[in-house]
């Protein structure tokens with residue numbers, strides 16, 4: 001298991017946290033820690049999450065799956081600054 | 089001032105919804121009142137919400153439009169779970185509108201309360217719960233745009249009853265616009281370079297080609313380059329079966345030529361496909377010598393199961409157009425074609441007549457295809473009959489074969505055929521169903537009979553849960569635990585009498601010489617649904633087969649017959 005630290009910006013829409021968390025469980029991703037705090041002007045929240053992935057999995061795939069969620073505005077792997085998935 | 093329910097109907101009219109498949113109930117009752125008056129929207133009263141969901145899927149797959157289903161809260165909504173999961177797996181654009189208990193009692197275990205938005209989280213592309221009736225037009229416009237935009241999928245709109253009855257003023261929505269994602273020129277260039285140097289390229293075509301309306305673009309690209317084509321279960325019809333460059337379906341029950349082409353390829357051009365385990369077999373042994381170009385509208389599909397040498401994010405239609413105009417050179421494919429032609433000549437699709445003299449199911453399906461033709465729409469359930477429908481119907485156009493590929497949902501065929509017929513009333517629609525599957529959703533034939541939806545159902549009645557029995561035969565020493573349905577031995581149910589009870593014409597066929605006559609008789613009935621009970625042998629098996637847990641090189645063309653690709657392909 002390798003830990004990856006992800007940072008997300010999400011819209012404050014009903015169910016957004018549930019959708020993110022369910023994605024982790026249905027994609028077999030272990031959540032080691034998670035925080036959810038207001039960001040921006042009240043319309044966004046920031047999610048900081050540390051996930052555990054099997055050695056052969058990269059965070060890239062997971063970030064793309066997270067970015068696919070409608071209310072996820074931004075996902076980044078904090079440790080590898082280059083890996084950023086941005087959604088309009 | 090109107091009410092939320094009226095706003096909902098008006099909003100659905102505004103996005104050109106022409107039909108809703110549904111069943112009313114307490115928590116959605118306010119909506120059924122203005123629906124009663126709508127002259128633009130037809131409501132088809134189903135017999136089970138699962139049928140409503142599959143009908144919406146069939147409608148969407150046959151027309152390319154967004155399918156709509158509707159249900160009440162609680163059990164109505166939970167009955168939609170299976171079709172939502174099916175639509176999610178096969179990327180079908182549908183919107184499910186569900187009633188919900190009133191906001192003040194949400195969370196109190198109120199009568200018929202179920203948290204459907206949470207239940208369906210992993211199987212919907214998105215969901216909305218409406219809290220203000222003024223939002224309804226915008227939510228509906230967005231729900232339709234999300235369902236159809238990008239990679240299509242199911243969207244849930246849950247509306248509490250008090251929101252449906254609250255007063256509101258209707259305001260036109262501004263629907264979000266999704267552009268067809270265009271590929272990056274650098275990726276297209278990289279792909280073109282790989283194509284130029286490939287000696288054994290294959291176009292590995294998936295359902296995304298059908299969803300994006302890319303079949304004409306595929307034909308143009310394939311003919312320009314001369315590259316062989318394989319079409320997955322979800323892509324049958326994306327490329328004409330009659331075309332010389334078509335090697336058929338790859339995968340667990342694919343043709344030897346299609347599987348062999350992938351295994352021996354040096355370049356897979358994968359389009360709108362997801363390297364599903366039913367296609368790849370054991371992943372490590374899949375197409376070991378191939379580089380991969382993978383084009384998909386969903387970036388999360390690229391590198392998911394198989395690393396791509398060139399990943400192209402984009403709509404297949406746009407990607408194919410870009411490749412077609414950018415491609416300059418293609419290698420000499422004559423040796424490759426000579427090998428593939430030899431393979432398809434040595435191992436054509438085929439079947440033996442059952443030794444016991446009973447009717448061959450493959451023959452029945454072959455004859456339905458020949459008589460109903462490529463302009464018809466075919467749906468299938470899940471099981472042996474589904475695989476034979478994929479193998480022995482000759483598809484010539486996209487949207488002519490509808491089935492539950494990803495989820496593998498028994499019971500899909502009849503309601504999906506109903507939905508397809510509503511969307512394409514001028515086409516003949518044949519549901520090729522199994523005797524097991526048919527017993528899961530045949531109640532929707534009552535809907536067909538009463539609503540004037542004259543579909544045709546061919547029950548491939550082998551008396552058994554045939555696909556499970558096939559595995560028991562091959563892998564469990566012929567111990568047939570709980571797979572005999574006794575539709576042969578006891579004739580329970582009697583499908584002809586069941587059909588008649590449901591307001592349909594019921595026919596039966598038990599011998600080869602009667603097949604054409606009975607199919608033609610079914611085709612002559614134009615104003616009623618028809619069910620034909622084709623009583624076929626129970627021992628027919630689906631070949632070729634790559635057994636689960638093995639690599640594609642282990643494909644068996646038939647029992648005891650294993651093609652050796654290494655000997656067939658001299659390099």
Ligand SMILES: Cc1ncc(C[n+]2csc(CCOP(=O)(O)OP(=O)(O)O)c2C)c(N)n1
Pocket residue numbers: 469470471472473474496497498499521522523524525526548550552553554555556
């Ligand atoms: C809802 C559902 N339950 C169970 C299965 C497992 N299953 C796959 S094929 C099959 C047998 C289908 O029998 P039938 O409809 O008679 O088709 P046949 O294989 O005989 O052609 C079963 C039980 C499934 N795919 N879907």
Ligand SMILES: [Mg+2]
Pocket residue numbers: 471522523524548549550551552553554
């Ligand atoms: Mg059967």
